[in-house]
Amino acid sequence: MRKALFSSPIKTNLNSKLYPRRSNVSTWSPLATAFNSRPGRKLNLNLTKDGTGLFGIPQLQSHEGFYLLKENAIAKANELVEESCNPNRNRKMVSIFDELSDSLCRVADLAEFIRIAHPRGTFSHAAEDACITISGVVEMLNTNKELYQALRQVVEGGDKMATTEIDEHVARLFMFDFELCGIHLPEQQRQEVVGLNDYILQLGQRFMSGAVSPRAIPSDLVPRNIRGLFTMEGDKVLVNGLYADSPDEVAREAAYKIYLYPDQHQNHLLTEMLQSRHKLASICDFPTFAHRALKSSIVEEPEVVAEFLDTLTEQLRPRAEEDFENMRKMKQQTNPQAGPLAAWDIPYLTNQAKRQWLKANSSEFSPYFSLGGCMEGLNSLFQQLYGITLHSDETEHGELWSPDVYKVAVIHETEGLLGHIYCDFYERSNKPNQDCHFTIQGGRRLPDGSYQNPIVVLMLNLPTPRWSGPSLLTPAMVDNLFHEMGHAMHSMLARTEYQH
Numbered sequence: 001m002r003k004a005l006f007s008s009p010i011k012t013n014l015n016s017k018l019y020p021r022r023s024n025v026s027t028w029s030p031l032a033t034a035f036n037s038r039p040g041r042k043l044n045l046n047l048t049k050d051g052t053g054l055f056g057i058p059q060l061q062s063h064e065g066f067y068l069l070k071e072n073a074i075a076k077a078n079e080l081v082e083e084s085c086n087p088n089r090n091r092k093m094v095s096i097f098d099e100l101s102d103s104l105c106r107v108a109d110l111a112e113f114i115r116i117a118h119p120r121g122t123f124s125h126a127a128e129d130a131c132i133t134i135s136g137v138v139e140m141l142n143t144n145k146e147l148y149q150a151l152r153q154v155v156e157g158g159d160k161m162a163t164t165e166i167d168e169h170v171a172r173l174f175m176f177d178f179e180l181c182g183i184h185l186p187e188q189q190r191q192e193v194v195g196l197n198d199y200i201l202q203l204g205q206r207f208m209s210g211a212v213s214p215r216a217i218p219s220d221l222v223p224r225n226i227r228g229l230f231t232m233e234g235d236k237v238l239v240n241g242l243y244a245d246s247p248d249e250v251a252r253e254a255a256y257k258i259y260l261y262p263d264q265h266q267n268h269l270l271t272e273m274l275q276s277r278h279k280l281a282s283i284c285d286f287p288t289f290a291h292r293a294l295k296s297s298i299v300e301e302p303e304v305v306a307e308f309l310d311t312l313t314e315q316l317r318p319r320a321e322e323d324f325e326n327m328r329k330m331k332q333q334t335n336p337q338a339g340p341l342a343a344w345d346i347p348y349l350t351n352q353a354k355r356q357w358l359k360a361n362s363s364e365f366s367p368y369f370s371l372g373g374c375m376e377g378l379n380s381l382f383q384q385l386y387g388i389t390l391h392s393d394e395t396e397h398g399e400l401w402s403p404d405v406y407k408v409a410v411i412h413e414t415e416g417l418l419g420h421i422y423c424d425f426y427e428r429s430n431k432p433n434q435d436c437h438f439t440i441q442g443g444r445r446l447p448d449g450s451y452q453n454p455i456v457v458l459m460l461n462l463p464t465p466r467w468s469g470p471s472l473l474t475p476a477m478v479d480n481l482f483h484e485m486g487h488a489m490h491s492m493l494a495r496t497e498y499q500h
Contacts, residue, residue, distance in 0.1 A: 028372060028376070029376050029379070030391075030392060031372070031375055031376055031379055031390055031391065031392050032370075032372035032373060032375060032376040033372060034372070034392035034406065035371045035372040035374075035375045035392070035406065035423075035470075036370055036371060036372030036373075036465070036470035036471075037465060037470065038404060038426075038464060038465045039403060039404055039405065039406055040403070051396055051397030051398035051399075052396045052397070052398050052399050053065060053398055053399070054110075054114065054123075054398070054399065054400075054401060055110065055399065055422075055440060055455060056396065056399055057069070057110075061398055063120070063122040063123045063125075063126040063127075064126070066111060066114075066123075066126040066127055066129065066130040067126070067130075069107050069110075069111075069130065070107060070129075070130040070133050070134060073103050073104055073106075073107040073134060073137075074133075074134075074137055076103045077100055077103060077104055077137060077141070080096055080097075080099055080100040080103070081100065081141070081144065081147055083096050084096045084097065084100070084147055084150050084151070085146050085147060085150050091161070091447075092159055092161040092163060092167060093150065093151060093154040093159050093161075093171065094154075094159075094163070094167045094168075094170050094171045094174070094498070095447070097151065097170075097171070097174050097500075098170065098444060098498040098499060098500050100141075101174075101499065101500050102442065102444055102452075102499045104134055104137060104138055105442060105499065106440075106441055106442075107130060107134050108130075108131055108134040108135060108138070109438070109439050109440055109441070109442075110127075110440050110441075111127040111128070111130040111131040111134065112127070112131050112438070113127075113438040113440060113457055114127035114401065115127040115128045115131055115205075116432055117401055117402075117424065117431070117432070117457075117459065118401045119401070119402060119428070119429075119430060119431075123401070128205070131205075132198070132201065132202060135197075135198065135201050136194070136198050139181065139193070139194045139197040139198060140194055142177055142178055142180075142181035142183070142194075143181055143182065143183055143190040143191070143193060143194055145183065145190075148178045148183045151171065151174055151175060151178070152175065154171060155168075155171050155172060155175050159171075166497055166498075170497075170498050170500055173500060174500065176295075176296055180284065180292065180295065181193055181194075181197070181284070182283055182284040182285075185283065185284070189283055192283060193280060193283055193284065196276055196279060196280040196283070197280065199276055200273060200276050200277060200280065203269055203272055203273040203276065204273060206269055207266060207269040207270055207273060210263070210265065210266050210269065211266065212432055212433060212434075214231075214238045214239060214240040215238070215239045215240075215258050215259050215261065216233065216236040216237070216238050216239075217236065217237055217239075217258055218235060218236060218237075219232065219235050219236060219237045220235075221237075222237045222254060222258075223250060223254070225250075226248060226250055226251045226254060229243070229246065229248065229251050230255075237258075239254075239255050239258045239259045240259075240433075241255065241259060241433065242255050242256055242259055242260075242344065242347070243255035243256075244344070244347035244348055245347075245348060245351065246348070247348070249335075249338070249344075249345070252344040252345070252348060253342065253344050255344070256343060256344035274289075277289035280292070288302065290302035290305075323350075323353075324341060326353060327341055327345065327346065327349040327350070327353060328340070328341045330349055330352060330353065330356075331345060331349060363474065365474070365475055366472035366473060366474055367472060369472060369473040369474075369475070369477075369478050370469075370470040370471065370472055370473070371425065371462065371465075371470055371471040371472075371473060371481075372470055374473060374478055374481055374482075375390065378390070378481075378482065378485055382489065386412070386489075386493065387412060387413040387414070388410060388411065388412050388413070388418070388489075388492075388493075389410075389411050389413075390408050390409070390410060390411075390421075391408065391409040391411060392406060392407070392408060392409075393407040393408065393409045393420070394407075395407045400422075401424075402424065402428065404424070404425070404426045404428065404464070405422055405423060405424045405425075406422070406423040406425070407420060407421075407422055407423075408420065408421040408422075408423060410489075410492045417453060418453060418454075418492045418493070418495075419443065419453040419454040419455060419456070419491065419492045420453070420454075420455050420456075421456055421457075421458060421488045421492075422440075422455070422456070422457045422458070423457075423458050423460075424457055424458065424459045424460070425458070425459075425460045425462045425471075426460075426461075426462055426463070426464045426471070427461040427462065427463065427464065428464075431459075431461065432459070433461055434459070434461075435459065435460045435461065435480045435483075435484055436458075436459050436484070437456060437457070437458055437459075437484050437487035437488060437491075438456060438457040438458075438459065439454070439455075439456055439491060440455040440456060440457060441453075441454060441455040442454055442491075442499030443491065443492075443494060443495060443496060443499060444496065444497065444498055444499040445497045445498075451495070452499075454491045454492060454494075456487075456488050456491050456492075458484045458485065458487075458488055460477075460480060460481060460484065462477055462481075
């Protein structure tokens with residue numbers, strides 16, 4: 001008999017406090033048990049050993065390690081560029097290029113994640129500096145004429161080493177990256193492209209940081225009867241989201257208008273970024289930045305995207321209008337004096353409509369979806385589909401950026417360890433409010449025939465477990481968890497020859 005994907009629901013007592021059923025405690029697997037409790041803070045009990053650094057990288061015991069990683073990556077890149085341009089090289093060109101790409105990406109991808117996720121400013125600032133520096137190196141390489149000519153000769157005339165179809169395809173992808181950055185342009189314009197790419201990167205980082213920052217306004221501008229719903233800081237009210245689940249319409253309206261109020265600095269950053277993107281596209285002989293971004297994608301041109309969106313809009317319009325009419329009626333039933341349907345009503349009324357149609361509140365499903373139960377369900381699926389099991393791994397002191405992170409080993413029944421997934425699942429102060437997947441290290445075949453296993457991070461914002469029971473997920477949270485785990489398994493199972 002196949003195992004059930006989810007265990008029995010976790011019961012609640014009359015006070016609605018959540019307690020696991022005692023008869024079910026013993027049925028949890030080690031994986032489910034690990035995820036149904038909060039990870040313990042890792043103590044360094046070996047006083048003669050300093051522990052490791054972030055992701056097991058010794059240099060990252062301190063934020064200063066980013067300087068070493070950055071400098072080592074640049075030195076390695078210079079060696080590989082020299083090897084690529086050497087007519088007496090003894091490796092396939094695509095292998096050299098992929099090692100070059102990997103040596104830079106392992107620093108840039110790691111730094112980008114730490115910049116976003118690390119709670120300590122010293123680490124996030126050092127990571128940001130490393131990220132910007134490596135990105136600048138990449139843009140300079142993408143406009144390196146000698147490097148381009150060496151690759152072009154191989155793509156157009158063949159390599160002096162035997163190659164496969166995969167080798168040739170990846171080499172063409174590297175060529176495309178060059179051409180996207182205007183390698184064919186005169187020197188002055190190529191340098192302008194490098195500067196614009198670096199400027200656009202910095203603008204984007206600053207804009208995204210500002211987009212998720214709380215908004216602060218004087219408390220006397222907020223109606224007294226709803227001030228208590230928001231965080232207070234001195235004489236300021238802090239609004240850090242849209243409060244879309246609040247039943248108080250005034251609170252939703254206030255949060256919406258405050259959080260999304262036009263910000264002059266953000267507007268300046270966005271305008272600068274859009275203008276710089278257009279300038280970059282124009283220099284590289286593209287009509288718009290959209291044409292440049294979509295080049296060599298499935299859709300190829302922005303006109304195809306627009307046609308798809310227009311078609312989708314027309315087909316969904318009748319259903320959307322019906323939904324809006326239902327929500328308008330719901331609002332009138334709640335308050336006959338209420339005004340027309342507003343933007344801040346939509347998320348709240350959508351959830352209310354689902355509750356009415358399903359004859360249940362989404363929270364009523366939560367006892368069936370403990371985090372550990374969901375992880376065990378995924379584990380069962382992966383075992384049956386791919387012959388893969390998930391194991392909760394111990395971490396070393398200094399390996400994690402937050403004590404609330406789990407480390408999962410992905411193990412295949414015949415091939416062994418495929419890679420690691422770090423699960424940063426719980427909400428915490430100043431953590432980005434976004435669910436996403438980060439690649440820390442890509443998978444690739446190494447020169448000695450071994451395989452560089454992938455390392456990824458999944459970031460969610462789930463409720464933290466309480467003393468009385470595990471973290472219980474709503475259906476939407478379960479959907480996000482499964483979606484992001486799909487990205488992670490793609491990274492684990494791809495086993496590509498090259499990381500590019």
